[in-house]
Amino acid sequence: MKFSLTAEQQELVEKARTFTKEWVAPNAxxxxxxxxxxxxxxxxxxxxGFMNPAIPKKYGGVEESVLDTCLxxxxxxxxxxxxxxxxxxNGLSQYPVIxxxxxxxxxxxxxxxxxxxxxxxxxxxxxxxxSDVSRIKTTAKxxxxxxxxxxxxxxxxxxxxxxxxxxxxxxxxxxxGFIVPADTAGIIRGVKEQNLGQHASNTIRITxxxxxxxxEYRLGEEGDGFKIAMKTFDHTRPGIASGANGITxxxxxxxxxxxKGRRTFDKKLIxxxxxxxxxxxxxxKLDAARYMTYLAADLFDQGEDNSRQAxxxxxxxxxxxxxxxxECCQILGGYGxxxxxxxxxxxxxxxxxxxxxxxxxxxxxxxVAKLMRTREVH
Amino acid sequence: MLSDIMKLVDxxxxxxxxxxYGRTFFCPVCHLELSCHxxxxxxxxxxxxxxxVIELHETYGHFVPIVNDVEINRVQPKARLHPLATHLPLxxxxxxxxxxxxxxxxxxxxxxxxTGISAFPFASSIPVIDNLIFxxxxxxxxxxxxxxxxxxxxxxxxxxxxxYRVITLKIxxxxxxxxxxxxxxxLHLVVFEAGMIGFDSLIxxxxxxxxxGLFCAAMFILATLGHVGGYLVFxx
Numbered sequence: 014m015k016f017s018l019t020a021e022q023q024e025l026v027e028k029a030r031t032f033t034k035e036w037v038a039p040n041a042x043x044x045x046x047x048x049x050x051x052x053x054x055x056x057x058x059x060x061x062g063f064m065n066p067a068i069p070k071k072y073g074g075v076e077e078s079v080l081d082t083c084l085x086x087x088x089x090x091x092x093x094x095x096x097x098x099x100x101x102x103n104g105l106s107q108y109p110v111i112x113x114x115x116x117x118x119x120x121x122x123x124x125x126x127x128x129x130x131x132x133x134x135x136x137x138x139x140x141x142x143x144s145d146v147s148r149i150k151t152t153a154k155x156x157x158x159x160x161x162x163x164x165x166x167x168x169x170x171x172x173x174x175x176x177x178x179x180x181x182x183x184x185x186x187x188x189x190g191f192i193v194p195a196d197t198a199g200i201i202r203g204v205k206e207q208n209l210g211q212h213a214s215n216t217i218r219i220t221x222x223x224x225x226x227x228x229e230y231r232l233g234e235e236g237d238g239f240k241i242a243m244k245t246f247d248h249t250r251p252g253i254a255s256g257a258n259g260i261t262x263x264x265x266x267x268x269x270x271x272x273k274g275r276r277t278f279d280k281k282l283i284x285x286x287x288x289x290x291x292x293x294x295x296x297x298k299l300d301a302a303r304y305m306t307y308l309a310a311d312l313f314d315q316g317e318d319n320s321r322q323a324x325x326x327x328x329x330x331x332x333x334x335x336x337x338x339x340e341c342c343q344i345l346g347g348y349g350x351x352x353x354x355x356x357x358x359x360x361x362x363x364x365x366x367x368x369x370x371x372x373x374x375x376x377x378x379x380x381v382a383k384l385m386r387t388r389e390v391h
Numbered sequence: 392m393l394s395d396i397m398k399l400v401d402x403x404x405x406x407x408x409x410x411x412y413g414r415t416f417f418c419p420v421c422h423l424e425l426s427c428h429x430x431x432x433x434x435x436x437x438x439x440x441x442x443x444v445i446e447l448h449e450t451y452g453h454f455v456p457i458v459n460d461v462e463i464n465r466v467q468p469k470a471r472l473h474p475l476a477t478h479l480p481l482x483x484x485x486x487x488x489x490x491x492x493x494x495x496x497x498x499x500x501x502x503x504x505x506t507g508i509s510a511f512p513f514a515s516s517i518p519v520i521d522n523l524i525f526x527x528x529x530x531x532x533x534x535x536x537x538x539x540x541x542x543x544x545x546x547x548x549x550x551x552x553x554x555y556r557v558i559t560l561k562i563x564x565x566x567x568x569x570x571x572x573x574x575x576x577x578l579h580l581v582v583f584e585a586g587m588i589g590f591d592s593l594i595x596x597x598x599x600x601x602x603x604g605l606f607c608a609a610m611f612i613l614a615t616l617g618h619v620g621g622y623l624v625f626x627x
Contacts, residue, residue, distance in 0.1 A: 030451075038451055038452025038453050039414055039452055092451065262451070263451060263453065267455055271448075271457060274459070275457050275459065353417040353456075354455070355455065
């Protein structure tokens with residue numbers, strides 16, 4: 014058992030940290046306030062190799078391990094988790110293609126993404142089907158060699174900028190995955206949602222009205238969709254946990270810097286246990302969340318089942334991020350409540366980690382489901 | 392169309408601002424945009440608007456301004472000539488420009504169509520308008536020189552002579568306005584004295600374009616100067 018990073022991983026972390034300090038954090042306020050999509054930052058991320066890390070080498074990608082992706086993402090999300098989501102969101106829709114796509118699909122949809130800056134989006138959630146994916150109402154009707162998709166997908170990250178979508182739809186009540194080019198007739202993109210946080214991340218509603226998709230764009234067999242969608246989460250949840258860890262790290266750094274600099278009652282804020290213990294707890298919880306994340310990522314890289322560990326990491330990291338953001342605001346006092354300081358943004362951004370890619374309650378259900386199949390916990 | 396123009400202007404302003412200000416942050420008390428280069432060797436600065444003493448820290452690319460003190464009794468020059476003087480050029484210059492455009496329209500119209508000047512409103516007042524333009528320009532330039540000097544006194548007294556990028560910008564723009572304004576005044580004398588206003592010959596075309604080019608540039612600088620000055624005094 015080793016707890017240290019390899020030289021290559023250390024180099025990757027340093028590179029991501031420099032990118033974060035030069036590109037992500039300095040633009041965080043700008044994109045948070047404007048709500049625009051951070052295309053220039055994404056372009057730089059693409060140039061520096063931080064986008065599309067999972068694409069196999071055969072299709073021009075770098076085929077980075079999930080652990081390496083997590084390490085880089087934690088750094089990027091320390092600068093801004095909204096921009097981090099914009100950079101990382103491709104992975105969610107790419108993985109179904111990597112996991113279940115054939116050579117033709119991978120060549121057609123993944124290869125171009127390694128050549129120029131492009132985006133893709135994962136269309137599973139619907140207004141009436143969030144955590145309960147099986148409730149989706151979107152249908153795909155087979156007509157000749159094509160499928161005709163009808164339905165509404167909601168909270169689609171990167172939906173406005175995507176060149177293609179992974180869409181989960183029911184074919185005769187069997188959930189099936191499709192790749193749908195974004196310029197297909199019948200796709201109606203809604204306006205950007207005004208969310209609580211992560212304003213840099215583009216989230217929209219997409220309506221599919223008689224969208225014709227050729228059979229060769231179907232992923233796997235009819236009925237494989239649910240399995241593909243769930244397997245994707247085993248891959249992406251450690252990344253989500255890393256994003257939450259990034260928020261915790263930012264909260265810790267901001268709180269620590271402030272506590273060391275601010276004076277009250279003629280003493281530095283950090284000299285009071287009421288404040289310093291918060292920082293000590295934050296650091297400890299961050300380390301715990303990190304190791305859970307790294308374990309979940311490493312298990313996936315080893316080809317082992319990581320469902321429980323990924324759920325644990327995602328749930329715990331999200332809880333720690335939310336708690337840390339609240340405590341960071343508390344350390345900053347009134348300054349933690351003003352939008353001219355970076356703390357309040359962390360609070361707004363952290364909340365979504367307890368909700369997307371499976372709410373915290375769903376993560377606990379996954380953990381319990383695994384426990385129910387266990388006779389003894391060792 | 393208008394939003395595209397605004398976006399383009401915004402882009403240029405941001406490029407310029409980035410070069411002069413570097414990275415910026417907002418005063419957590421009065422929300423004034425400040426440059427990270429405004430801090431002293433101890434990473435401290437006094438907000439020029441609200442007077443809080445800010446210790447600027449950077450962590451992971453995030454600026455964390457920490458307020459540990461405030462300058463309450465800030466020295467105010469007794470005779471506040473700067474704000475008085477600054478409004479003279481701001482008030483007179485636009486009227487001088489409007490008058491010059493009016494004379495240009497009359498000149499082009501009469502020279503092209505051969506119509507008599509009497510067809511225009513205020514025709515009998517044209518020499519007066521010409522003199523007024525000259526007078527407005529002259530007063531504006533003298534007042535802007537006075538604004539510059541009183542501004543320097545204000546900076547030394549009220550702002551303790553501390554280095555602020557926003558004040559540097561004001562000094563640069565003031566110098567620029569004086570130079571361009573004097574150029575406009577000189578060209579006004581030449582162009583109107585020689586009757587070169589209009590587009591009837593190559594020399595008059597060049598003289599008119601040069602004259603109005605300088606005039607508009609001076610107006611733009613003055614408007615920017617007023618905006619920056621107002622921002623420094625009143626904030627957002």
